[in-house]
Amino acid sequence: MPYTSSRNAELERLERLADRMDAAFRIPVVGVRVGWDSILGLIPGIGDAAALAPASYIVYRAHRLGAPPPLLARMGVNVGVDALIGTIPLVGDLLDIGLKANRRNVALLRRHVEGRAAQEKRATQAGGPPLFDLQADQPTSSRPEKK
Secondary structure, rough: OHHHHHHHHHHHHHHHHHHHHHEEEEEOOOOEOHHHHHHHHHOOOHHHHHHHHHHHHHHHHHOOOOOOOHHHHHHHHHHHHHHHOOOOOOOHHHHHHHHHHHHHHHHHHHHHHHHHHHHHHHHHHHHOOEEEEEOEEEEEHOOOOOO
16 A cells, blocks of 8 residues: 555544544534534434444554554553443533543554654655655564565
């Protein structure tokens, strides 16, 4: 996967999804932004379960983009806290408005991807071999030889 164009396009798609889930609408007068996650959370039982699907998809795509296990764990905690808080009637829905776990997770992923891109760019500009295989997210020296 070409690192910059397709990964940036994927990040932009995930950012749009996160924005729809966490900040799609602005509440007049108050000025607070809410998304489908908060609106679905108002439906007892199935609302929070339905909002969990896009959040899980973001974590899945982060895994496919090569996010390391500690980052995936942090993203999973964000999703878990969001789901747990959402189970508390009304109070949970109000707290959910401030948490915005989907946007937080995509920001974490973007920071990781951009950091890796900068690291790779520095390594190749120095004239050395790439430090990491950006597809497998592991040091190139530990990759098996291709035959």
